Structure formats: structure tokens, C-alpha cells
Amino acid sequence: MTQVLGDGVVTLARPRPGWRVADQVLSSLTVAGLSFAVARTVEAHVFGVLGLVLLVAGFALGITRALVSDVYLIQFGDVMPRVRRQAARDATGAAVALGLASGALCCLMSAVLPGHQTRMAVFAVGLALPGLLVQDCFRFVFIAAGRAAPALVLALTGSAVQLTVVALIIRSGQHSTVGVTAGWGTAALLTAALGCALARLTPSLRQVPVWFALNRHLTVRLSVEYLLGLGSLYLAYCLIGAVVGISAIGALWAAQMFLVPAYLVISGTVALLREPFARRAEQGRPLVRPAVVTGLLLATVTALWGLALVALPDRLGFHLTGESWEGASTVLEPAVIGVVLVGLAVGPALALRAQGRGDRVRRASLVRAVLLLALGMIGADLGGVSGAAVGLVVAHAVGAVTLWGILLRRV
Structure with a gap:
């Protein structure tokens, strides 16, 4: 797509659906690889705790994409680079805010959950959420800009670092879900820092209220669609675990x-x-x-x-x-x-x-x-x-x- 600006013509990037699919493939395979790696070494009850952790993280990621990442992809895929860059600062800042809010909520909720291991695991995922949400948002920033190379580098690096950290924790004999979650979150935080370096920008929290106010027409619809789709399935898994036991989530x-x-x-x-x-x-x-x-x-x-x-x-x-x-x-x-x-x-x-x-x-x-x-x-x-x-x-x-x-x- 092109846009005339003054006496010149500026070429604008158009996000390709294939890039979004490739990113989703890498993300899903990373979670699957992590799940299989942990499942082989822990008891069914412990894997159920990990399943709960991944459900919480997956739910937070889905909501953040509906409120921030998908909105950014729709609104700023075909705009001037300088406009898109400023929007990227605002979008990643909104992801930081959501990460801090959802992380704090997880930490508070962990106090009332049954079982010491479950409480500590949910507390750990609360600490990990800011890094997870920000590194995920940065991939959308690159996809919207039509920059396949840094998006691929960020996705591959994130997958490699997360799987490596978790593998090292497991090999050390630390089969605790808390340790795996903490390692996973630390790897995501490092990947988020890499995203900042590759994009050459830092998230801005100043325009977070403005972001949500201006994009309300999209965020409401996308959030509802997520909650009625994958979000409701994740919530159903959690309720089943509450009725049957945490091992049911693992199964x-x-x-x-x-x-x-x-x-x-x-x-x-x-x-x-x-x-x-x-x-x-x-x-x-x-x-x-x-x-x-x-x-x-x-x-x-x-x-x-x-x-x-x-x-x-x-x-x-x-x-x-x-x-x-x-x-x-x-x-x-x-x-x-x-x-x-x-x-x-x-x-x-x-x-x-x-x-x-x-x-x-x-x-x-x-x-x-x-x-x-x-x-x-x-x-x-x-x-x-x-x-x-x-x-x-x-x-x-x-x-x-x-x-x-x-x-x-x-x-």
C-alpha cells in the first residue's frame, strides 16, 4: 500500500496473515514442548498445577491481545512509520500496565487458593505475567510494521530461551512447578528486553488511559469474542479442576x-x-x-x-x-x-x-x-x-x- 505525503510517495507495510500464523505456530509449539518436558518428569498432580499456570497465562495473553496487540495490528498496520512507532510505544505500555495489573491480581488470588504448591505457582505466574505480555506484544509490533526478520528472531529466541531455562531447571532435579514457572517468566522478561532493543523503543505508560479510550470500539468486541471462544474453554477447565481436583486440569x-x-x-x-x-x-x-x-x-x-x-x-x-x-x-x-x-x-x-x-x-x-x-x-x-x-x-x-x-x- 502507498500513501502520498507532500511531493513524495511513502510505501506502507501491510501485515501478512502468514506471519501471524507462523508466530502462532511457534508460540503453540513452545508451550507444547514445555508441557511435554515437564509432564515426563513430574507426578500427575504437579502437572495439573502446571496446567493451571498455563491456563492463567494463556487467558491473560488472550485478553491482552484483544485489548492491545490485535487492536494495534488492525489500527496501525497501514499508517505512516512515525505514527506506527508512537503507537507501538503506547501499545507496549498498555501491555506493561495489563501485565502489572493481572500479575498483581494473581498474587492476591494465590493467598486464597487451596494447596501450598498451587498458591506458590499462581504467585509465580503473577510475577511472570508482565514479561510474558510485553514480549508477546512486541512480536505484533514487528508484524504490523511488516518486519518479518525481527519478529522471527524474537519468536525463535523466546522459544529457545524459555525451553532451555526450563530444561536446565528440570535437569537440576528441581521438579517444582514454582521453579519452572519462575524460569519461564525470567526467560520471557529477557525476551521482552530483546524486543525493546530490536524495536529501538521503550514502552510508554503515559498514554495508557488514552489508548483504551480511543480504541474502545475494537477492544470491547475483540474481548467479547475471546471470552466467548477460547477464554470460556479455559475457564471451563478451571471450574472442572475445582470440582474434580487439580489432576483433572493436567489430564x-x-x-x-x-x-x-x-x-x-x-x-x-x-x-x-x-x-x-x-x-x-x-x-x-x-x-x-x-x-x-x-x-x-x-x-x-x-x-x-x-x-x-x-x-x-x-x-x-x-x-x-x-x-x-x-x-x-x-x-x-x-x-x-x-x-x-x-x-x-x-x-x-x-x-x-x-x-x-x-x-x-x-x-x-x-x-x-x-x-x-x-x-x-x-x-x-x-x-x-x-x-x-x-x-x-x-x-x-x-x-x-x-x-x-x-x-x-x-x-
């Missing part, structure tokens, strides 16, 4: 780690097909057929991956996740069905958004979110972690059917 989290490739295929497809669906809608062409093809293709791919996982020998499962495999294996089949249903729902969601019916998608997401929380807890109360997994599957099924019903009814 559910371990099963999800095996499904990371399937989720990456789904998220990558959404990112890459959003614009083609929008162009097709602008041209007045029907969207039902591409929606059906997209949904069925994703359902097929994820089902094939799931079948391979279900056939995984117990010996290999124990090798990858240690004691947590016993719990993960009991919920793996429902988890596979759940991801297949998520893939099936992508087609109508893309079509409805392309038609400007994002409100209908949010209504269907609200139904699914409520059912995730309600059926997850009811299933946990009736049948333990297996019952909770079945309840989550029913919620995913209702969400997928609702989306397809809305799209086909419009036709």
Missing part, C-alpha cells in the same frame, strides 16, 4: 497438547481464508459451498490426526507425558471429537462473518460458552474428568449445529 491439558497440530491447522485456515471469503461476499457470490468444503475438509484432517492419536500405544503415551498419560488417555477420544466439531464449525463462521453477520456468530458462541461452563461442571460432578470431557463435547456439538443452522436458514 485435560495433556490431551490438548496432543491436539496442538490440529488446532494450528484450524487457526491457520481461519487466518488464510478470512479475506477470500470476504472478497467472495463482496462479489455477491454464494458462500454455502465454500463453507461446506472448508468445514468438511477441516473435520476430515482433524479426524485423521485424532484417529492416529487414539491408536497411540500406551507405552509411547507414558514416554511423552509420564504419569499424566493415564488421565489424558481417558479424555483423549472426547477431546478428538471436540476438535473435529470445532473444525466443522469454521466454515459457517467464516461465511457469516464475510456476510457481515458477526453478531450471529457471537450469539452461537455465547450458547456454546454457557454450555461449556454448565455441562463441563455437571459432567465433572456426575462422572469425574471423563464426564466433564463428554459435557465439553456436547457443548461443541451444539455450537457447531447452531452455526450451520443460522447459515442454512439465511440461504
